Amino acid sequence: MKEDKSKRSGNIYCPLEYGLHVFGGKWKSRAICVLNDKGTLRYNQLRDEMSEITDAMLASTLKDLMQEGIIERKQYGEIPPRVEYSLTDKGKSILPILETIRQWSNEQFKKEAAGKMEAAIARLEAAEKARCNYEPSF
Numbered sequence: 001m002k003e004d005k006s007k008r009s010g011n012i013y014c015p016l017e018y019g020l021h022v023f024g025g026k027w028k029s030r031a032i033c034v035l036n037d038k039g040t041l042r043y044n045q046l047r048d049e050m051s052e053i054t055d056a057m058l059a060s061t062l063k064d065l066m067q068e069g070i071i072e073r074k075q076y077g078e079i080p081p082r083v084e085y086s087l088t089d090k091g092k093s094i095l096p097i098l099e100t101i102r103q104w105s106n107e108q109f110k111k112e113a114a115g116k117m118e119a120a121i122a123r124l125e126a127a128e129k130a131r132c133n134y135e136p137s138f
Contacts, residue, residue, distance in 0.1 A: 022068045023094050027053055027061040032087065035071060036095055040086040070094065 023029055027050070034049045035041060041049070047058055062085060065071040070091040076082040 019097070022070065023098070027057055028065060028070075029098055031058075031061055031065060032070065032091060032094060033098065035085060035087045035091070040074075040084050042082065042084055046085060065091070 023032060030050055030053075031046065034046060038045070038049060043058075043062075046062075047053065047055065050058065053061070062071065062073070066073055068090075069088055071085050072088050074084045074086070076084075
């Protein structure tokens with residue numbers, strides 16, 4: 001079996017691969033969208049907005065996004081400690097890309113749903129027709 005060199009060495013060989021590494025996946029794109037919609041948030045506020053995420057996954061996601069310069073973490077010297085997360089300019093530059101992906105996904109979802117609806121209607125019509133042609137023998 002051939003080994004994936006990009007994963008083994010950490011090298012990324014094309015720009016698309018880089019983009020998907022930076023903002024791809026379920027939680028990274030969701031965190032970016034939440035911070036865009038809600039603005040600067042504290043950790044617990046962000047976690048509440050992303051209700052299905054675990055603390056470990058949120059911490060990992062935030063760490064990855066900070067390392068990529070997508071979000072910034074601002075810590076205040078207060079007691080109790082206060083930490084806030086917000087999008088950087090680089091993070092905001094991703095928003096048009098995510099919007100394009102959202103639009104494409106919405107169109108594809110509608111097409112897929114329409115195809116499933118047409119198939120369901122055809123099955124229903126076939127069942128109705130079969131029922132009408134069936135004469136019970138009493």
